[in-house]
Amino acid sequence: MFGYYFRLSLRSFRRNIILTGLMVLAIGVGIGASMTTLTIYRAMAADPIPGKSARLFTPQIDNYGPVNLGSDTKAFQTADRLPVSLTYIDAVAFMRAHAAPRQAAMYATNVAVTPADTKQLPFRAPARATYADFFAMFDVPFEYGAPWSAQDDAARAPLVVITRQLNDRLFGGANSVGRTVTMNGDPYRVVGVMDSWNPEPRFYDLNNAFDAGGADEVYLPFTLAIARQIQSNGLSCLKSVGSGWQALLASECIWTSVWVELPTAASVRAYRSFLTNYGNAQRDSGRFHWPTHVALRNVRQWLAYRQVVSQDVSTLVLVSFAFLAVCLLNALGLMLAKFMARLGQVSVRRALGANQRAILAQCVVESGTLGLTGAAVGLGFTLLGLGLARGLFGDSSAVLTSLNGGDVAIAIAVSVCTTMLAGLYPSWRASRVQPAWQLKTQ
Amino acid sequence: MLTMKNLSKVYRTDVLETHALREFTVEVREGEFVAVTGPSGSGKTTFLTIAGLLEEFTSGEYWLDGVDTRGLNDRQRSRLRNEKIGFVFQSFNLIPDLNVYDNIDVPLRYRGLRGAERRRLIQEVLQRVGLSSRVRHYPSEMSGGQQQRAAIARALVGRPRLLLADEPTGNLDTQMARGVMELLEELHRGGATIVMVTHDPELAARAQRQVHIMDGRIVELEAEPVLVGQGSVEGLRRAFGRSA
Numbered sequence: 001m002f003g004y005y006f007r008l009s010l011r012s013f014r015r016n017i018i019l020t021g022l023m024v025l026a027i028g029v030g031i032g033a034s035m036t037t038l039t040i041y042r043a044m045a046a047d048p049i050p051g052k053s054a055r056l057f058t059p060q061i062d063n064y065g066p067v068n069l070g071s072d073t074k075a076f077q078t079a080d081r082l083p084v085s086l087t088y089i090d091a092v093a094f095m096r097a098h099a100a101p102r103q104a105a106m107y108a109t110n111v112a113v114t115p116a117d118t119k120q121l122p123f124r125a126p127a128r129a130t131y132a133d134f135f136a137m138f139d140v141p142f143e144y145g146a147p148w149s150a151q152d153d154a155a156r157a158p159l160v161v162i163t164r165q166l167n168d169r170l171f172g173g174a175n176s177v178g179r180t181v182t183m184n185g186d187p188y189r190v191v192g193v194m195d196s197w198n199p200e201p202r203f204y205d206l207n208n209a210f211d212a213g214g215a216d217e218v219y220l221p222f223t224l225a226i227a228r229q230i231q232s233n234g235l236s237c238l239k240s241v242g243s244g245w246q247a248l249l250a251s252e253c254i255w256t257s258v259w260v261e262l263p264t265a266a267s268v269r270a271y272r273s274f275l276t277n278y279g280n281a282q283r284d285s286g287r288f289h290w291p292t293h294v295a296l297r298n299v300r301q302w303l304a305y306r307q308v309v310s311q312d313v314s315t316l317v318l319v320s321f322a323f324l325a326v327c328l329l330n331a332l333g334l335m336l337a338k339f340m341a342r343l344g345q346v347s348v349r350r351a352l353g354a355n356q357r358a359i360l361a362q363c364v365v366e367s368g369t370l371g372l373t374g375a376a377v378g379l380g381f382t383l384l385g386l387g388l389a390r391g392l393f394g395d396s397s398a399v400l401t402s403l404n405g406g407d408v409a410i411a412i413a414v415s416v417c418t419t420m421l422a423g424l425y426p427s428w429r430a431s432r433v434q435p436a437w438q439l440k441t442q
Numbered sequence: 443m444l445t446m447k448n449l450s451k452v453y454r455t456d457v458l459e460t461h462a463l464r465e466f467t468v469e470v471r472e473g474e475f476v477a478v479t480g481p482s483g484s485g486k487t488t489f490l491t492i493a494g495l496l497e498e499f500t501s502g503e504y505w506l507d508g509v510d511t512r513g514l515n516d517r518q519r520s521r522l523r524n525e526k527i528g529f530v531f532q533s534f535n536l537i538p539d540l541n542v543y544d545n546i547d548v549p550l551r552y553r554g555l556r557g558a559e560r561r562r563l564i565q566e567v568l569q570r571v572g573l574s575s576r577v578r579h580y581p582s583e584m585s586g587g588q589q590q591r592a593a594i595a596r597a598l599v600g601r602p603r604l605l606l607a608d609e610p611t612g613n614l615d616t617q618m619a620r621g622v623m624e625l626l627e628e629l630h631r632g633g634a635t636i637v638m639v640t641h642d643p644e645l646a647a648r649a650q651r652q653v654h655i656m657d658g659r660i661v662e663l664e665a666e667p668v669l670v671g672q673g674s675v676e677g678l679r680r681a682f683g684r685s686a
Contacts, residue, residue, distance in 0.1 A: 353524025353552035436491035
């Protein structure tokens with residue numbers, strides 16, 4: 001009977017084209033507004049590494065203490081005033097302790113790449129200095145080759161992993177494993193070429209959380225980068241630092257981070273304990289003059305803590321869904337009017353053998369069909385809304401403002417379900433009509 | 443086929459109680475053509491809607507084709523209505539969005555018949571009422587007589603045991619009314635059980651039996667059919683309670 005009811009719905013739409021148009025417009029505008037904000041919200045709140053986000057953790061430690069930052073309170077960026085990065089001292093100490101099965105310290109940098117083809121000009125590429133575990137821990141796929149090894153980390157081997165895009169640029173997409181890339185004037189041997197990989201949001205580098213243009217193109221051993229004095233992109237210091245590379249490494253400036261993989265609850269507890277003990281040891285040694293303050297957060301907790309989804313966006317989603325409710329309320333009123341105007345037909349159908357449930361089903365299918373049409377119009381409005389958002393925020397927001405298959409499915413589901421829900425009362429009213437009364441008064 | 447015993451129907455509001463049918467007892471046998479007459483407000487249509495299971499009664503008994511209809515739920519009543527009863531209304535009540543074919547298809551849809559079976563039944567009934575050439579026409583594209591023929595086809599397509607007609611010629615001119623009446627008579631000759639509500643004494647006289655309702659009660663039953671042209675006009679006037 002579903003197909004029959006669906007065809008009846010289409011006939012009903014054709015018969016009341018203006019009323020139907022008004023209902024579809026009301027639903028479409030509501031869906032458009034809510035889906036625009038929801039799409040942005042979903043992109044922001046997406047799990048960047050599904051299946052592993054609960055096992056990947058980043059540690060924090062309070063090396064600043066209860067200092068008065070004056071107007072520079074944004075330096076912390078967090079509610080609990082814990083620094084969001086680590087000092088080199090702490091990162092190296094965590095790596096040496098090897099308290100997790102997999103661990104990688106890292107920092108963002110830039111390298112000057114000199115192509116072998118002399119016709120190409122040198123260019124700067126975003127790079128990441130890290131450890132071999134980075135690739136296994138974050139499930140990085142490889143097109144050619146493999147990551148360097150832990151022995152290479154220890155040996156400070158001049159090796160490099162490059163992205164597919166850089167490989168296309170430097171080697172025309174060929175298998176470049178074993179070939180040499182000149183960076184900052186030094187030769188590096190390519191050991192691996194990454195396949196497409198772009199977790200969104202980029203949880204380990206929230207300064208470029210959604211910016212596709214800011215993605216790292218080169219990965220090199222952390223130990224080698226330190227040895228070659230390759231500077232970090234970001235540096236946050238409370239006090240002035242003495243001159244020279246060694247002074248920076250020994251300073252309390254924060255510019256590195258560490259990610260660890262902790263597969264079990266017991267390993268998480270053990271790592272927390274290690275962090276606390278480490279903090280206590282630092283206080284006992286006289287480095288910290290305040291109570292130990294450490295934290296360990298997994299990917300989801302880290303994204304929430306860093307407020308990747310801002311409160312404004314969350315509020316906007318709520319407001320837009322309230323707007324959708326208003327639109328649906330309008331559609332409900334129009335549906336009620338439409339169904340009530342058709343009570344004569346309903347009575348005839350009842351006289352011909354339709355039971356109340358059949359009438360209810362017919363009206364609900366009609367509501368659902370209306371929702372489906374509303375979804376199509378709503379998707380148009382959503383694309384318009386996302387286009388406006390891209391115009392406002394620029395191309396760097398492309399990840400946030402693009403509509404994928406999941407978003408389209410959500411839009412259709414939300415539209416159909418909410419319209420059917422709104423149509424339940426009018427449908428119920430129609431199904432409860434007393435056919436005898438209607439037929440007597442005709 | 444249809445038996446009502448001491449049936450009553452009371453409409454109640456906060457301040458008013460209206461007895462539409464009182465101690466109503468009637469029996470319609472299989473194959474009968476019964477005309478139900480009576481003045482406006484006498485309870486004719488209430489009788490018809492109760493007979494058609496569109497309305498529940500307050501007390502008494504109603505047996506339809508051997509089934510006690512008391513206590514049936516909506517689904518059971520709808521199924522019984524769909525399988526055993528065909529309705530013909532004064533204002534045709536064709537669904538304007540649907541063409542003739544689809545209008546006739548409606549009761550078969552609710553019976554859950556397969557497409558081929560529905561097509562066969564619809565073709566048969568269209569031939570029977572002489573509307574085979576109007577299959578794709580919409581109600582608004584047909585005359586009143588054709589619309590009523592389509593409505594009768596819709597009532598008959600499911601091969602009901604009982605045809606209930608409420609003023610089937612009330613909205614038709616004389617010529618069209620004659621055509622529709624002849625069709626009903628032909629159906630009766632073919633074995634159909636018909637109960638027809640009418641104001642028209644001439645049409646009532648063409649039925650096999652007449653039941654006259656006054657103030658919700660049956661006041662007179664004529665056992666013998668009175669054929670127009672053969673019975674006395676004065677007798678008909680008496681039967682319908684009108685002065686000469």
